[in-house]
Amino acid sequence: MLFTKAFTSQALAAKLESLVDLSTEERSSLGALPIRQVDVPAGELICRAGDQLSSCFIVLEGFVSLSKETAAGTRQITAFALPGDMPDLLGLHLKVANHDLAAITPCRLASVEHSDLRSLCRTFPAIAEALWTSTLVAGSVFEEWVVNVGSRKATSRLAHLFCEMMTRLEALGLARNDVCDLPLTQVHLAEATGLSRIHVNRSLQELRKQELITYTNGRLTIHDRTGLAQMGQFDPDYLHVPRPGWRT
Amino acid sequence: MLFTKAFTSQALAAKLESLVDLSTEERSSLGALPIRQVDVPAGELICRAGDQLSSCFIVLEGFVSLSKETAAGTRQITAFALPGDMPDLLGLHLKVANHDLAAITPCRLASVEHSDLRSLCRTFPAIAEALWTSTLVAGSVFEEWVVNVGSRKATSRLAHLFCEMMTRLEALGLARNDVCDLPLTQVHLAEATGLSRIHVNRSLQELRKQELITYTNGRLTIHDRTGLAQMGQFDPDYLHVPRPGWRT
DNA sequence: CGTCGTTTTGACCGCCTTCAACTATTGTGG
DNA sequence: CCACAATAGTTGAAGGCGGTCAAAACGACG
Numbered sequence: 001m002l003f004t005k006a007f008t009s010q011a012l013a014a015k016l017e018s019l020v021d022l023s024t025e026e027r028s029s030l031g032a033l034p035i036r037q038v039d040v041p042a043g044e045l046i047c048r049a050g051d052q053l054s055s056c057f058i059v060l061e062g063f064v065s066l067s068k069e070t071a072a073g074t075r076q077i078t079a080f081a082l083p084g085d086m087p088d089l090l091g092l093h094l095k096v097a098n099h100d101l102a103a104i105t106p107c108r109l110a111s112v113e114h115s116d117l118r119s120l121c122r123t124f125p126a127i128a129e130a131l132w133t134s135t136l137v138a139g140s141v142f143e144e145w146v147v148n149v150g151s152r153k154a155t156s157r158l159a160h161l162f163c164e165m166m167t168r169l170e171a172l173g174l175a176r177n178d179v180c181d182l183p184l185t186q187v188h189l190a191e192a193t194g195l196s197r198i199h200v201n202r203s204l205q206e207l208r209k210q211e212l213i214t215y216t217n218g219r220l221t222i223h224d225r226t227g228l229a230q231m232g233q234f235d236p237d238y239l240h241v242p243r244p245g246w247r248t
Numbered sequence: 249m250l251f252t253k254a255f256t257s258q259a260l261a262a263k264l265e266s267l268v269d270l271s272t273e274e275r276s277s278l279g280a281l282p283i284r285q286v287d288v289p290a291g292e293l294i295c296r297a298g299d300q301l302s303s304c305f306i307v308l309e310g311f312v313s314l315s316k317e318t319a320a321g322t323r324q325i326t327a328f329a330l331p332g333d334m335p336d337l338l339g340l341h342l343k344v345a346n347h348d349l350a351a352i353t354p355c356r357l358a359s360v361e362h363s364d365l366r367s368l369c370r371t372f373p374a375i376a377e378a379l380w381t382s383t384l385v386a387g388s389v390f391e392e393w394v395v396n397v398g399s400r401k402a403t404s405r406l407a408h409l410f411c412e413m414m415t416r417l418e419a420l421g422l423a424r425n426d427v428c429d430l431p432l433t434q435v436h437l438a439e440a441t442g443l444s445r446i447h448v449n450r451s452l453q454e455l456r457k458q459e460l461i462t463y464t465n466g467r468l469t470i471h472d473r474t475g476l477a478q479m480g481q482f483d484p485d486y487l488h489v490p491r492p493g494w495r496t
Numbered sequence: 497c498g499t500c501g502t503t504t505t506g507a508c509c510g511c512c513t514t515c516a517a518c519t520a521t522t523g524t525g526g
Numbered sequence: 527c528c529a530c531a532a533t534a535g536t537t538g539a540a541g542g543c544g545g546t547c548a549a550a551a552c553g554a555c556g
Binding site: 453 | 533
């Protein structure tokens with residue numbers, strides 16, 4: 001890892017402002033939050049479940065996976081964190097991380113001391129509320145994933161995941177015209193959907209055959225938005241993004 | 249439903265005090281929180297996904313399920329709420345419920361206006377922190393459920409669920425000597441684990457055959473704690489209860 | 497050009513689902 | 527107190543979805 005001193009990027013501020021209104025004072029205090037910038041190469045672990053942390057991360061650039069090890073040595077990915085997300089904000093109040101964090105792509109993170117964050121929350125309740133809300137949304141996404149892996153068939157699970165990622169990336173301005181960079185290998189998809197690598201491959205072929213998507217070289221294109229949403233039983237409400245752009 | 253005016257029971261206060269230390273003033277303000285008491289008969293819906301609520305519930309007595317409908321008309325249960333839990337606290341900041349709430353047993357609930365709760369949080373930051381923390385724990389449980397339904401086999405899923413419920417009920421003083429009332433039908437278990445009703449039945453027989461549990465008439469007895477924990481790959485950390493009482 | 501990770505294909509097998517029927521238990525009204 | 531209905535649990539048989547194993551094709555990169 002490579003460390004640099006810096007100040008908070010726009011990523012977090014943008015995220016929080018999508019949840020609550022911030023005054024100029026709050027915005028500038030947020031910008032002045034002292035952070036340590038951290039660069040992590042692709043594939044590297046950022047922290048492990050059980051780690052006791054005195055700071056938490058903000059994703060500035062890149063894709064981060066949240067995962068848990070299972071007995072057989074396999075991983076279950078429980079969520080993906082994108083720029084603006086704080087994948088271990090839970091540690092602010094609970095002290096121990098309860099999942100592994102790994103950089104899927106090369107990532108730029110900001111590390112914020114819990115003490116700094118806590119005093120910021122004390123001074124500006126609106127910021128505390130925004131952070132709280134962001135953890136609620138994260139919880140809501142976990143809950144939807146329970147439904148996804150618990151009750152849908154392989155093609156539906158993948159369709160749902162693609163809809164979710166497209167929606168979130170659009171909200172970040174990282175997708176346009178139903179095209180986005182989604183740098184996940186089929187192994188990542190398998191670990192996120194609770195399927196085997198091989199069955200993911202075959203299910204992707206099925207989605208292609210039905211002309212719903214193309215997905216090559218980490219680039220996802222959705223050809224039939226409503227068709228994919230139907231296949232994945234996708235309803236964007238649980239993501240709580242302002243204007244989802246999916247018609248039911 | 250049957251409504252009565254009343255004041256907050258000990259259930260919530262006890263729950264919050266397990267998460268943060270409260271001053272006597274905070275404790276009494278919490279007790280003075282105006283609530284409307286609601287009694288719900290077994291099997292009845294409490295609210296639906298998508299409802300816009302101006303108040304939220306505290307479970308005082310009984311078992312509540314959180315669930316989402318899927319396309320085929322089936323349900324996926326995403327969590328169980330026990331006394332002291334606030335299963336739709338999410339609505340405090342996000343306005344819309346994102347799951348159905350249903351009374352599994354006859355339930356006594358307390359309904360608290362969001363405005364009252366919000367002003368209480370504003371006056372006592374420690375209470376806000378405790379509530380925030382409780383939502384973080386709930387999120388942590390969702391995350392573990394993703395792992396459970398995403399990566400474990402039938403018997404493991406059930407074993408894990410039983411370990412979780414036993415741990416939580418113990419923390420509430422509702423279990424003793426590895427015995428607790430767990431008023432869930434096999435259909436509930438199926439909906440919570442993402443299995444079919446029939447396979448739940450057969451997996452339960454397997455757990456009994458291995459002399460890990462008995463489970464009849466809504467009463468769970470764990471005969472082999474470590475064996476069950478191993479089968480379910482259960483590690484109580486994610487529940488964030490003070491003293492779990494499971495040896496690794 | 498060889499190496500390593502990723503994707504793809506084929507064959508086989510098993511966990512779990514589905515369908516159908518039967519039993520046990522609980523509750524209700526005559 | 528019994529008849530009946532309704533709910534919950536159990537058993538059997540058949541079949542499908544997806545897992546596992548093995549190997550080949552493909553692509554990126556040094």
